[in-house]
Amino acid sequence: MWMKRSSLLTIAGSDSGGGAGVQADLKTFAAHGFHGVSVITAVTSQNTLGIQSILPLDEEVVVDQLESVCSDFKPSFAKTGMLYTSETIEVVRDCLLKYDIPFVVDPVMRAETGRRLLLKGALSTLESLIGSASAVTPNKFEAEELTGITIESIDDAREAALKLSEMGADSVIITGGHLDGRDLVLKDGVFEVVDGGLLEGGTHGAGCTYSAALTANLALGSDIFRSARMAKRFVSEAIRSSRRVGHGVAPVAQLDRAIRDAERYTVLESVSHAVRRLEECEECAVLIPEVGSNIAMAVSGASRLGDVAGVEGRIIKLHGRAHAVGCIAFGATSHVGRIVLAAMRFDQSLRSAMNIRHSPAILDACRRLNLHLESFSREDEPPGEQTMEWGTAHAFEKSREKPDVIYDTGGVGKEAMIRLLGRDAHDVVDRAITIAKIVGESRGGGVLGESDP
Ligand code: PXL
Numbered sequence: 001m002w003m004k005r006s007s008l009l010t011i012a013g014s015d016s017g018g019g020a021g022v023q024a025d026l027k028t029f030a031a032h033g034f035h036g037v038s039v040i041t042a043v044t045s046q047n048t049l050g051i052q053s054i055l056p057l058d059e060e061v062v063v064d065q066l067e068s069v070c071s072d073f074k075p076s077f078a079k080t081g082m083l084y085t086s087e088t089i090e091v092v093r094d095c096l097l098k099y100d101i102p103f104v105v106d107p108v109m110r111a112e113t114g115r116r117l118l119l120k121g122a123l124s125t126l127e128s129l130i131g132s133a134s135a136v137t138p139n140k141f142e143a144e145e146l147t148g149i150t151i152e153s154i155d156d157a158r159e160a161a162l163k164l165s166e167m168g169a170d171s172v173i174i175t176g177g178h179l180d181g182r183d184l185v186l187k188d189g190v191f192e193v194v195d196g197g198l199l200e201g202g203t204h205g206a207g208c209t210y211s212a213a214l215t216a217n218l219a220l221g222s223d224i225f226r227s228a229r230m231a232k233r234f235v236s237e238a239i240r241s242s243r244r245v246g247h248g249v250a251p252v253a254q255l256d257r258a259i260r261d262a263e264r265y266t267v268l269e270s271v272s273h274a275v276r277r278l279e280e281c282e283e284c285a286v287l288i289p290e291v292g293s294n295i296a297m298a299v300s301g302a303s304r305l306g307d308v309a310g311v312e313g314r315i316i317k318l319h320g321r322a323h324a325v326g327c328i329a330f331g332a333t334s335h336v337g338r339i340v341l342a343a344m345r346f347d348q349s350l351r352s353a354m355n356i357r358h359s360p361a362i363l364d365a366c367r368r369l370n371l372h373l374e375s376f377s378r379e380d381e382p383p384g385e386q387t388m389e390w391g392t393a394h395a396f397e398k399s400r401e402k403p404d405v406i407y408d409t410g411g412v413g414k415e416a417m418i419r420l421l422g423r424d425a426h427d428v429v430d431r432a433i434t435i436a437k438i439v440g441e442s443r444g445g446g447v448l449g450e451s452d453p
Pocket residue numbers: 012013014015020021022044046081082108110111112117205206207208
């Protein structure tokens with residue numbers, strides 16, 4: 001019976017912290033649309049602060065797992081990570097050759113903390129596994145240990161890659177976290193450098209994620225050069241999306257492109273709808289400050305302004321109504337976008353904000369709604385800071401509970417301002433509309449003009 005091979009196999013250690021190893025590989029396979037199967041070689045007890053213990057599993061248990069998955073799923077590709085002992089490497093090699101499964105070797109040797117993930121005496125057995133691999137993906141340190149060549153330049157990396165290909169691997173990629181972010185790919189004597197630059201973000205699990213993404217792209221039928229470019233793009237995004245989930249190094253976050261695109265669409269819809277409600281609200285013009293207003297909302301895990309949607313060209317007051325000047329787009333507001341990004345550093349669920357006019361009546365309405373208000377003074381701002389980031393962070397640091405409203409009373413040439421925070425754009429605009437109605441009622445039901453007290 002012909003069967004499409006749609007699963008991928010990882011043979012690696014378990015990382016209880018969910019950042020590297022089997023966990024990273026399975027998430028990466030899933031993000032590429034594959035069913036992932038796994039053979040665990042060792043159980044590491046670890047968190048974002050480091051590895052507390054390592055328990056290698058007996059080779060018999062490794063063989064049992066290999067037989068279970070290879071005999072049924074017929075994985076189209078496999079990848080290896082932490083193998084730890086010579087005995088494990090040998091049984092893994094035998095099984096992959098027996099079932100004729102092409103594989104990528106990520107020659108995992110040490111954790112970031114320096115702890116060994118491959119026993120000293122196992123290096124030469126690992127070399128024999130590399131000899132049968134479709135691709136081997138060492139970082140600079142692993143390539144140095146495997147070849148004895150010190151790598152300080154891309155030319156050194158070329159020499160090391162040639163030596164690794166002489167071991168028998170079809171292709172070699174020396175990954176560039178330590179080579180100014182460049183990866184060097186070699187196949188059949190042809191080199192390609194994949195640029196990337198050094199990225200900001202947590203990197204725990206980046207090596208595993210890279211080699212798993214490479215494996216997925218090879219399984220999808222791309223050649224090694226394209227697979228290397230795609231894997232680089234995937235891991236870069238995973239590093240940028242990393243979150244500080246523990247007290248130490250942030251693990252990378254593998255995001256399914258379709259899910260991410262769907263979330264971006266939902267955010268745009270949410271901001272659009274909120275803006276429409278604001279424009280339709282008769283009382284809301286009172287909320288628009290001289291400098292204009294904006295409503296921003298970020299995707300979950302946002303870390304840059306490109307992840308925050310808002311109104312291009314702001315919301316202004318026109319013919320007694322709030323009026324959006326431009327379209328809703330990501331990266332459209334740096335002012336309110338920075339407030340959202342700063343708030344998310346304290347509470348990831350606070351993904352939306354709107355700046356509104358400062359007035360005693362509006363502050364009073366916020367208090368009547370039992371919102372938690374916090375303020376900052378521009379005079380306290382240290383030189384060289386971005387006001388929105390500093391002011392928001394300062395308010396959170398001062399506050400004993402999560403602030404719903406952050407305001408300041410202005411400064412030289414700076415309009416005083418109130419910022420409403422919320423979970424999403426609907427949440428924020430609900431509050432804005434309620435505040436505007438309260439202010440309107442307290443003025444005797446009339447629509448407010450410029451002279452709100
Ligand atoms: O990133 C290398 C790696 C691979 N596999 C496991 C790990 C680590 C790093 O800590 O724990 C299980």
